[in-house]
Each structure stands twice: as structure tokens, then as C-alpha cells.
Amino acid sequence: MKAPVYGVMAEFETPGALVRAAKATVAKGYKKFDAYTPFPIEELSDAMHLHHNKLPLIVLLGGICGGTLGYLLQYFITVIYYPINIAGRPLHSWPSYIIITFELTILLASISAVGGLFALCGLPMPYHPTFNVPRFAMASNDRFFLCIESTDPLFDRTKTGEFLESLEAKEVSEVAH
Amino acid sequence: MTLERIDYSVPVDLKQDLSSLRTRALAVGVIGVAATLAGMFVVGPTDFYRSWLWSYLFVLGLTVGPLGWLMLQYATGGAWGVVIRRPAEAASRTIWLTILLFIPILVGANNLYPWTHAAYVQSHPTVLHKAAYLNITAWSIRAFIYLFGFVLLILHYNKWSAREDSGDTRARGKLTFFAGPGLIYQALAVTFLSVDWAMSQDPTWFSTMWGLLFIASQLLTAVAFLITVMVMLQRYSPMREVLTARHLHDLGKFTLALVMVWAYFSFSQFLIVWAGNLPEEIPFYLRRMNHGWGWVGLLLVFGHFALPFALLLSRDLKRNYKLLRNIAFFILVMRFVDLFWLTKPFAYENFHLSWMDITAPVGMTGLWLAYFFTNLQQRPLMPVNDPNLEETLEHGREH
Incomplete structure (x- = not known):
């Protein structure tokens, strides 16, 4: 055996x-x-049916969380905690919230993309058996x-x-x- | 690879179909434009010139937008650029028609632009200060310069592209050398012409976003149009063998990016005006958000941004020829709506849709398409001596 x-x-x-x-x-x-x-080979992912993974969903959820958080953050500050009248503008001035909402959407989406990628790949991974084959080092060449x-x-x-x-x-x- | 032996000339079946498409486009174009011209006498010059102007701005985007993509692909390279070269060149060679269609705007400038009337200028101090720039002589000279510059670039790019096909080794250098300066010229020309031809309909109003909005819109119009053309060509040899989902995917990514850029510019312009709340800036949006125009604006938020944005996020959709083509076509329709919403309210306080707002864009686009289909038959569908050709053919295939 x-x-x-x-x-x-x-x-x-x-x-x-x-x-x-x-x-x-x-x-x-x-x-x-x-x-x-x-190097990346697009056709390989097609051949292995690897295109459909959970990463897009993670990024989408991250983006939605970021957007909601960004909007609510501003809403609570300008409408509920510090309702200050600035030049007669409505307290709930949604157009001026959009930029920060957008930025936080991007921020959390990209952080989820990086974090999600690491999690799905199981990184960090200090040991992997494939390296027991000496010629495997050439996979990066x-x-x-x-x-x-x-x-x-x-x-x-x-x-x-x-x-x-x-x-x-x-x-x-x-x-x- | 067997692909190297492909004959790239336009095959007989495609030629026949393009010719029949051209006949139909020509018929629609002639009827539409004739009806619109008749409308000048039946309905009146105001309606006629306004419909003509915004339709013209669309056709201008169809002509010079592809020129921008051509220069961009010479400057950056990439497989997506090689496959769209011939349709983009064919689109740019319609510049003569685009110049011809400008004549009514030149003739009818006093119907379109209040600053052409001395009494109006005298009664508006801010416009009086702009008179050195906004007067009919300077405006006409500038119009000539914009179009002349486009003619030079388009002639250059078509001439040297043909020479590259015949094996002239100097061609590559000539094509790439002018790409950078050409793009700068195009950005400046479109910025200034958008101010001259569209924004100056209200000479008291101003926005520094306006030019960028037009640049992005023209590139979006062009890429959406090129996608519809590529998907049509894909049904025939040689594009059936050449075009892969990956080329379409790249063009789909550009479409998504430009849909976002359009939304970004449109919204930035609105936000700056809204937050500034200055009496000389807000009339533009007060009119466009009320009086029935608001519904058109809302349609744009959903149709020109939210819907295409949400759909184009999908990778599978960008690689699906038919679905991508349908979205591209929908975006082209929205381009009409956007130009209508941007320019028409300059003249009408309340929502106003003349029948010429249908015949003018349809007719002009029909004429333009007839010319485009003629041009498309003139040259092989792929640039045979493009140094990136081999990479393009392998793009999305097994190595």
C-alpha cells in the first residue's frame, strides 16, 4: 500500500x-x-466552466451595502442629528448625497471584491501540496x-x-x- | 491557422443585403427629410429649425464619434479596435453628408440663436459682453473650422488606412502619429461646437460640463452604433469567422463605461447648478424639470442610465450578440431622447413634440445610413495589413 x-x-x-x-x-x-x-487564459476558464462563481454576488452585495450606508450616514447627520438650515435648502437634499453614496458604493464593492477573492481562493495559504512536484515551479514561467x-x-x-x-x-x- | 487565408472582401450575399438596406434607408431618408423640409412652410420655421438642429447633433455624433474611436484605437491598440476599423471608417466618410445637412442651420441661425438679433443683445448686458464671440461672422468661421478639421482628419485616416492595405509601410506611422493630436483636436472641436450650436440657443446660460457631456455622448452613440453593425456583419462571412464573443465583450464594456460617464457628466452638471442655486444658471433645469419636460428627464434617468447600466453589468449579456445589439439599439433611441430634452426646451417652455421631431431624426438618419451602407461596401471588412491582425484573430480563441 x-x-x-x-x-x-x-x-x-x-x-x-x-x-x-x-x-x-x-x-x-x-x-x-x-x-x-x-498567465491568465480566458479559454481555460471557459473549458473548466469557471465563470460562474460567487464573487459577482459578493461584490454586488458589498456595493449595495456601501450605497445604503453612504446615503443613511448623510441622512442621519443632516436631517436627524444636526438639522441646520443652509440657505433655505431642504434638510433632505438628496442630490448632494449622491456623490458620497456613489463613492462608498465603489469603496465597499472593491473591498468586497478583494476580500471575497481572498476568501474564495482560500488565501492566505502557506502550504500547497502541488509544490511537492519540483517541476511545478515552472508554472510561473x-x-x-x-x-x-x-x-x-x-x-x-x-x-x-x-x-x-x-x-x-x-x-x-x-x-x- | 486557417484564418490567415480568409478573403476579407465584402461577399456577394452581404453586398446584396447591404444594397437592399441602402435602398430602404434611402427611401425613408428622402421621405423623412422631404416631409421635414415641407414642414418649414406648413408648420413654420421655428419648429422646423429646432427639430433639425437636435437631429443634426445626433447625426454629427454618428459621423465624428467613430473618428474618435478610430484615433483612440490607433493610440492604444487592442483587438477590439481592429474589428471596428472598417465600419468606423465607413461611418466617418459620411462627413460630406454631415456638412450638407449643416446648411439649414447656417441659413436658419437667426431662427435658432437669439444673439443673432441686435435688439436682444442690446437688452441683455451679459450677452452684450459675449458679442465678440457670439456674432454670426465669428460663429460661421468657427463652424467652418470645426468641420474643416474633421474633414482633414477623416481624409487622412481613410487615405492611409487604404494605403496600409496595399502594403505601404509608411502608413502605420502616419496613422498612429496623428492619433494623439487628433484626439485633442476632436475634444476641443466638440467642446466648442457644442457651445456654439447647442448651448448658445440660450446665450445667458452656461455650463462647463456641456462640452464633456457632448464628447461622451458622441462616443457612446458611436460605440452603440458600431455594436449594432458588428452584430449584423457577424451573420456573414468573413466576420462570422473573425468576430468572437470577446470582441463584443470589449465593446460592451466600453458601452457600460460610457453609459456611466454620461450619467456622471449629466448629474455633475445638474448638481453644480442645483447646489449653486444661482439665478442665471437654474432656469435651464427649472424648465427641464417641469412643464412636462420633467417626464422626459425621468425617462432619461431610467432609460439612458439605470436600465442599460443594470443590464450591462452582466458578463453573459455582453457576450450575447443579440441581447447586446438590442441594448445598443435602445441606447441609440435614448440618445435621440437626450438630445431632444437638452436642446428643445431652449425654445419651448412647455413640453412640445412636433411631428417634425419624428420625421427629422428618422429622415436624416435614413439618409446617413444609406451613405454608410454604400461606404461599407467599398473596402475589405478587415484591415489586412494591420500589425495587430493576428492577435485580433486569436482573441478569444485557443492558442
Whole structure:
């Protein structure tokens, strides 16, 4: 009995090969896998069906919170706590609230975007098993990797490895935990 | 890639469809413009000139807006710029019609601009101070300069773009070198002409946002129009092979940005006037927020901003050809409404919609489209020697 592994990883030399491999992996029915590239590849996200995540919703909610907060902040100050008559203008002068409402919408939306991204990616992450493969360092240079994880119900050490071998992979290796 | 062997010339089926579209546009254009001209005698010159002016401002945006996009893409590069080059050039070559349509405004200036009347100027001290700038001679010379500058830029960009196709290596330098200065010229020209042709209908009123509002509006008009054209061309070869959702996505992002810029400028102008509350500034909004004009303004808040903004936030929608095209078309309709709301109340205290407010914009746009469809058939649909062509073809495809 060999020690359990994190997954099986394949190395590709071109982004095209990786995208084709990702498509094949999805077609085969694997769910728990990830791809690693030195630069963003739009087609890869399409191939992995990664476009629909929760981030837009988080940003939208952040924006709505920011807008509401910004508006109410000004409303409470100028109408309820310090109702001062300035040159006969109505206390609830909504047009002059808009700028700060807008700015706070942007502020909280962008903070939610950054925070949401970190949370969804599980960052900060000081350890990741993929780095146990020495060649994986090249993922930040000129190589493209795809790793099928052992938590996938279809995962089988030998068969998954053979499957990846069949996909124009330059090298296939097991990833230790 | 097999794409390199694509023939970019206008295919026969597209040529036939463009010709039939041109015939229809021409028929609508001739009938609309003829009816509007007849209206000058049937209804009266005031109605006629006001309808003509605001419709003209729309057509001007359709002509010089694409010039702005052309220069912008030469200055910045990007795949989105290569695919819109030919439609944008075709749109800019309609400048001759745009100059022709300006003639009624030149002839009817005394119907449109109160400062052309000596008695009015004498009775308004503030206007008297502006008389050195706002007089018919200076105004006409300036109009000539604005249009002449556009003609020079448009001739330059069309000439060198054609030479680049035929393999002239000097073309790229000529095209990119003038992009920066050309954009500065366009920004200044549109700012001044918006003051001369639109704002001076009330020579006592002023807003420093006005020019920026027109620049943004013209770019928005142009990008919305180019989206509708690209989606139409996408049904035919060679654009069927060239155009990807990613190109459309980029143009959709520009549309979203400009919808927001339009709202930002429109609202800033309002906020400054509202907060300042000065007697010489507020009449503009007092009239436009009451007397029936207020409903048109409310329509703009929802139709020109809230609705397109909310829809265009969606990524899937920006990549859906038909939906994006429909939104772009809706924005074009809203551009009409915005120009109507900005300029028409200068002359009418209460809401006033003449039948010429329908025939003038429809007729003028019809004539313009007929000219555009003619121009679009003249050149290959993609610039074959554009240095970014390869990148453009790969944009949104597998590497």
C-alpha cells in the first residue's frame, strides 16, 4: 500500500494543449481538478466552466451595502442629528448625497471584491501540496499544469494517471500530500 | 491557422443585403427629410429649425464619434479596435453628408440663436459682453473650422488606412502619429461646437460640463452604433469567422463605461447648478424639470442610465450578440431622447413634440445610413495589413 496522494499532475508545453486537456477532463466527468498557468487564459476558464462563481454576488452585495450606508450616514447627520438650515435648502437634499453614496458604493464593492477573492481562493495559504512536484515551479514561467485531485469520486491513481498520459502531457507525476 | 487565408472582401450575399438596406434607408431618408423640409412652410420655421438642429447633433455624433474611436484605437491598440476599423471608417466618410445637412442651420441661425438679433443683445448686458464671440461672422468661421478639421482628419485616416492595405509601410506611422493630436483636436472641436450650436440657443446660460457631456455622448452613440453593425456583419462571412464573443465583450464594456460617464457628466452638471442655486444658471433645469419636460428627464434617468447600466453589468449579456445589439439599439433611441430634452426646451417652455421631431431624426438618419451602407461596401471588412491582425484573430480563441 502506497502512501495516499494529493492527486495526479500532468505537465503541458502549450496553453492549447492544456485547454484541450481541461476539456477532456471535464468530459471524462472529473470535478475536483485545477489548472495552473503562468498567465491568465480566458479559454481555460471557459473549458473548466469557471465563470460562474460567487464573487459577482459578493461584490454586488458589498456595493449595495456601501450605497445604503453612504446615503443613511448623510441622512442621519443632516436631517436627524444636526438639522441646520443652509440657505433655505431642504434638510433632505438628496442630490448632494449622491456623490458620497456613489463613492462608498465603489469603496465597499472593491473591498468586497478583494476580500471575497481572498476568501474564495482560500488565501492566505502557506502550504500547497502541488509544490511537492519540483517541476511545478515552472508554472510561473513557461509550463502549464493540470492536477486531478484524489478527493474526486472518479479518482483512481493508475487510471487517472493513464488518462492524463493520453492527453499530450509531457510528464505525469503523482503529487504527495 | 486557417484564418490567415480568409478573403476579407465584402461577399456577394452581404453586398446584396447591404444594397437592399441602402435602398430602404434611402427611401425613408428622402421621405423623412422631404416631409421635414415641407414642414418649414406648413408648420413654420421655428419648429422646423429646432427639430433639425437636435437631429443634426445626433447625426454629427454618428459621423465624428467613430473618428474618435478610430484615433483612440490607433493610440492604444487592442483587438477590439481592429474589428471596428472598417465600419468606423465607413461611418466617418459620411462627413460630406454631415456638412450638407449643416446648411439649414447656417441659413436658419437667426431662427435658432437669439444673439443673432441686435435688439436682444442690446437688452441683455451679459450677452452684450459675449458679442465678440457670439456674432454670426465669428460663429460661421468657427463652424467652418470645426468641420474643416474633421474633414482633414477623416481624409487622412481613410487615405492611409487604404494605403496600409496595399502594403505601404509608411502608413502605420502616419496613422498612429496623428492619433494623439487628433484626439485633442476632436475634444476641443466638440467642446466648442457644442457651445456654439447647442448651448448658445440660450446665450445667458452656461455650463462647463456641456462640452464633456457632448464628447461622451458622441462616443457612446458611436460605440452603440458600431455594436449594432458588428452584430449584423457577424451573420456573414468573413466576420462570422473573425468576430468572437470577446470582441463584443470589449465593446460592451466600453458601452457600460460610457453609459456611466454620461450619467456622471449629466448629474455633475445638474448638481453644480442645483447646489449653486444661482439665478442665471437654474432656469435651464427649472424648465427641464417641469412643464412636462420633467417626464422626459425621468425617462432619461431610467432609460439612458439605470436600465442599460443594470443590464450591462452582466458578463453573459455582453457576450450575447443579440441581447447586446438590442441594448445598443435602445441606447441609440435614448440618445435621440437626450438630445431632444437638452436642446428643445431652449425654445419651448412647455413640453412640445412636433411631428417634425419624428420625421427629422428618422429622415436624416435614413439618409446617413444609406451613405454608410454604400461606404461599407467599398473596402475589405478587415484591415489586412494591420500589425495587430493576428492577435485580433486569436482573441478569444485557443492558442
